Amino acid sequence: MSQNPKKSPLLLGAMGLGALGVLGTYVAAGHERFWANWVLWFVLIFTLGLGSLFIVALEHLVSARWSVPVRRIPERLATLLLPAVPVGLIALFALPVLYPGTRPEAAHNHILAGKASWLSIPFFSVRTAIAMVLVLIGLAILVGGSLKQDQTKDPAFNFKARKFAPAYMAIFALVITLIAFDWISGLTPEWYSDIFGVYIFAGAFLSGLAATVLCLLYLQDRDRLGGVKGDHLFNLGGFLFAFTVFWSYIGFAQYMLMWYANMPDEVMYYKVRLAGSWRAITITLALVHFILPFFALVTRAAKKDPKRLRRVAYLMLGAHLLDLYWLIFPVLGARPLFSWPELSFALFFIGGITLWVRGAMEKGEDMPVGDPFLREGLEFRL
Amino acid sequence: MSETSFSVLGIFDTPNSLMAAIPKLRATKLGTVEAYTPYPIHGIDEALGLRKSPLGGMVLVMGILGALTAFGFEYWISAVDYPIITGGKAAGSWEAFIPIMFEVTVLFATFTAGLGMLLLLNKLPFFGHPVLSAKAITSITRDRYVLALEAESEAFDSQAAVAALQAAGATDIEVLPAPDRSPFLTSDYILRTLGGIFVACLVAGLGIFTLTKWFPLLRPMVNMQDQPRLNSQKPSSFFKDGHGMQRPVAGTVARGHLPTATGKQEEAASLVNPLPRTKEVFEVGRKAYHNRCEVCHGALGNGVGSLTAAYGGKPANLQAQQFRDYPDGKIYWVIVNGKSAMPSHAADLTDAQRWSVVHYVRALQRAQNAKDEDLKVVAP
Numbered sequence: 001m002s003q004n005p006k007k008s009p010l011l012l013g014a015m016g017l018g019a020l021g022v023l024g025t026y027v028a029a030g031h032e033r034f035w036a037n038w039v040l041w042f043v044l045i046f047t048l049g050l051g052s053l054f055i056v057a058l059e060h061l062v063s064a065r066w067s068v069p070v071r072r073i074p075e076r077l078a079t080l081l082l083p084a085v086p087v088g089l090i091a092l093f094a095l096p097v098l099y100p101g102t103r104p105e106a107a108h109n110h111i112l113a114g115k116a117s118w119l120s121i122p123f124f125s126v127r128t129a130i131a132m133v134l135v136l137i138g139l140a141i142l143v144g145g146s147l148k149q150d151q152t153k154d155p156a157f158n159f160k161a162r163k164f165a166p167a168y169m170a171i172f173a174l175v176i177t178l179i180a181f182d183w184i185s186g187l188t189p190e191w192y193s194d195i196f197g198v199y200i201f202a203g204a205f206l207s208g209l210a211a212t213v214l215c216l217l218y219l220q221d222r223d224r225l226g227g228v229k230g231d232h233l234f235n236l237g238g239f240l241f242a243f244t245v246f247w248s249y250i251g252f253a254q255y256m257l258m259w260y261a262n263m264p265d266e267v268m269y270y271k272v273r274l275a276g277s278w279r280a281i282t283i284t285l286a287l288v289h290f291i292l293p294f295f296a297l298v299t300r301a302a303k304k305d306p307k308r309l310r311r312v313a314y315l316m317l318g319a320h321l322l323d324l325y326w327l328i329f330p331v332l333g334a335r336p337l338f339s340w341p342e343l344s345f346a347l348f349f350i351g352g353i354t355l356w357v358r359g360a361m362e363k364g365e366d367m368p369v370g371d372p373f374l375r376e377g378l379e380f381r382l
Numbered sequence: 383m384s385e386t387s388f389s390v391l392g393i394f395d396t397p398n399s400l401m402a403a404i405p406k407l408r409a410t411k412l413g414t415v416e417a418y419t420p421y422p423i424h425g426i427d428e429a430l431g432l433r434k435s436p437l438g439g440m441v442l443v444m445g446i447l448g449a450l451t452a453f454g455f456e457y458w459i460s461a462v463d464y465p466i467i468t469g470g471k472a473a474g475s476w477e478a479f480i481p482i483m484f485e486v487t488v489l490f491a492t493f494t495a496g497l498g499m500l501l502l503l504n505k506l507p508f509f510g511h512p513v514l515s516a517k518a519i520t521s522i523t524r525d526r527y528v529l530a531l532e533a534e535s536e537a538f539d540s541q542a543a544v545a546a547l548q549a550a551g552a553t554d555i556e557v558l559p560a561p562d563r564s565p566f567l568t569s570d571y572i573l574r575t576l577g578g579i580f581v582a583c584l585v586a587g588l589g590i591f592t593l594t595k596w597f598p599l600l601r602p603m604v605n606m607q608d609q610p611r612l613n614s615q616k617p618s619s620f621f622k623d624g625h626g627m628q629r630p631v632a633g634t635v636a637r638g639h640l641p642t643a644t645g646k647q648e649e650a651a652s653l654v655n656p657l658p659r660t661k662e663v664f665e666v667g668r669k670a671y672h673n674r675c676e677v678c679h680g681a682l683g684n685g686v687g688s689l690t691a692a693y694g695g696k697p698a699n700l701q702a703q704q705f706r707d708y709p710d711g712k713i714y715w716v717i718v719n720g721k722s723a724m725p726s727h728a729a730d731l732t733d734a735q736r737w738s739v740v741h742y743v744r745a746l747q748r749a750q751n752a753k754d755e756d757l758k759v760v761a762p
Binding site for chain 1: 424425438442469470471477478480481
């Protein structure tokens with residue numbers, strides 16, 4: 001098909017420049033800022049990988065046929081969970097710096113003292129480690145098995161994946177909730193919201209879908225997905241459309257209940273985000289995460305228009321990033337910080353993710369050629 | 383129209399022969415090409431050249447209109463017509479409107495989709511489409527595929543249509559009359575409909591009535607009625623005395639009524655009037671003095687009130703040197719506790735009103751014992 005991807009000097013240069021900036025941030029811009037950035041990118045990579053693996057597991061769970069020809073793309077994207085492991089392990093060093101529940105002062109805080117054992121560094125680290133192991137098992141079974149099927153053409157994998165998918169869904173729900181509660185909600189441990197895991201899930205699924213659409217169009221531009229039609233694109237576009245609404249629904253439901261009840265410990269979370277410059281970011285987030293993609297994808301033709309889908313997919317990845325920034329960065333202060341440290345982190349990690357995904361796009365065949373349902377998927381018509 | 387034929391059906395044996403015939407028939411431009419098949423055939427929309435349905439646009443417009451309608455109603459009610467602060471939220475808080483805006487959006491959108499599709503786009507209701515009475519209908523719903531050439535105007539040439547369908551490979555031909563579009567909303571049908579609705583209401587009402595009579599214990603949705611709570615003026619098994627309403631615990635203090643001046647009058651001497659000497663405070667004090675004090679102590683505070691003569695009492699002359707030398711706290715103490723024949727006014731005056739009265743009494747005293755320099759203060 002295509003030769004090995006050329007080592008892109010531009011990407012490597014950007015990453016190098018970013019890495020310098022990242023080191024500079026640690027030295028010059030304060031540890032809190034460094035770790036807030038690091039946690040942001042860890043959560044982004046992890047949710048992107050989790051969301052992609054969710055798409056794979058969903059297909060096996062419901063025995064979807066239409067998505068078989070495009071399944072290899074979320075499978076390849078799910079390998080982002082591998083680099084997420086070292087990034088996450090390094091992020092554990094952020095615990096004493098950023099997470100109030102791990103500091104000794106927490107013992108004097110009535111609310112935090114009650115959660116002390118849960119918020120303590122050892123248990124927090126163990127939970128993250130368990131989450132990673134569980135997810136890697138899912139990756140090995142679903143993605144590893146699928147890659148192996150390319151050679152063996154053994155339909156037994158479909159049965160195995162079908163059986164494993166429900167269990168993985170339970171694991172997925174647990175892991176995404178842990179990530180949401182521990183890594184994001186844990187920054188403000190006095191604030192809690194039961195629906196927060198679902199909110200992060202909506203963002204993760206959306207980012208996985210957006211990345212899948214982008215990679216699909218990338219492969220189609222290189223004529224590597226013969227037989228994948230507008231009908232497949234339409235389904236992905238429909239998912240993207242539906243889940244912008246789902247994200248807003250969850251986000252607004254959470255906000256409205258807290259706004260109504262007006263409990264001091266809950267409402268402070270939004271007070272911070274609706275004051276000063278954060279207010280502008282909150283409004284921008286509603287705009288780019290809901291209103292723009294909603295109206296961009298509302299018509300039937302738009303959902304299979306590659307040009308528009310590509311733009312919306314870029315927009316949704318950006319919106320997910322902004323969402324995480326909006327969730328994490330208010331702990332650094334009342335004013336949104338955005339300067340060379342954030343840009344360096346973005347250069348470093350976007351460069352890294354792009355390089356990794358480009359490499360992953362060469363893994364195995366472009367379609368799961370060993371899957372007995374591939375033909376049925378290719379013949380899918382709306 | 384019933385004399386001339388309206389549409390010509392051509393029956394095909396396979397979906398492929400039907401698909402092959404569509405472009406040929408469209409090229410003849412004899413009339414609208416319509417397909418009737420037992421199941422949807424992929425690609426037939428494009429082949430028939432069906433225009434994009436305007437329904438989506440209608441639904442979007444009406445949905446947005448629904449959202450705006452709900453927002454307008456709620457904003458007008460809660461911020462313009464009858465603004466009440468509930469739950470500490472400002473009048474016209476948009477956050478609370480969203481769920482209702484969503485519901486009304488869905489309502490408008492679904493009604494537009496349903497009614498627009500049936501009435502506007504499919505021009506229902508009418509009595510039976512002629513295809514439904516065609517001989518071919520049983521095979522259309524089973525295993526035959528039908529293309530129809532339908533008249534677009536009076537000048538429909540059914541002979542040419544028959545020939546075109548035969549040339550395109552139809553195995554059988556059937557000529558149909560126009561659909562019966564006689565008026566639907568005649569008084570007869572309207573009366574029947576109203577009668578039907580009336581009978582339905584009657585049956586449902588009587589049914590519910592008898593059901594609740596026969597099964598009085600089946601109460602629907604009692605969760606709100608039967609919640610474990612205390613009702614005022616209702617018995618309750620929660621407290622020993624069997625009352626839902628309880629007396630306040632001894633020593634209970636209402637908000638803003640912290641007990642002061644509870645001890646002896648001498649102890650109250652050190653209390654300081656917390657209120658500033660502003661026009662508003664003096665106005666509050668004047669009103670309270672006028673309502674509560676003036677009948678005995680008099681409008682000037684000199685102890686000559688309208689009740690003094692009638693009851694033969696001797697209220698204090700507040701202009702006396704003794705009371706002019708009183709500290710504020712002692713006057714306050716008397717208002718709260720009463721003195722000699724004077725009863726306590728603690729129940730009549732709030733804390734702020736009492737201190738306002740103290741200020742006002744000071745003003746009365748100064749008015750009767752004005753100094754020369756007071757004139758300067760008055761000058762604008």
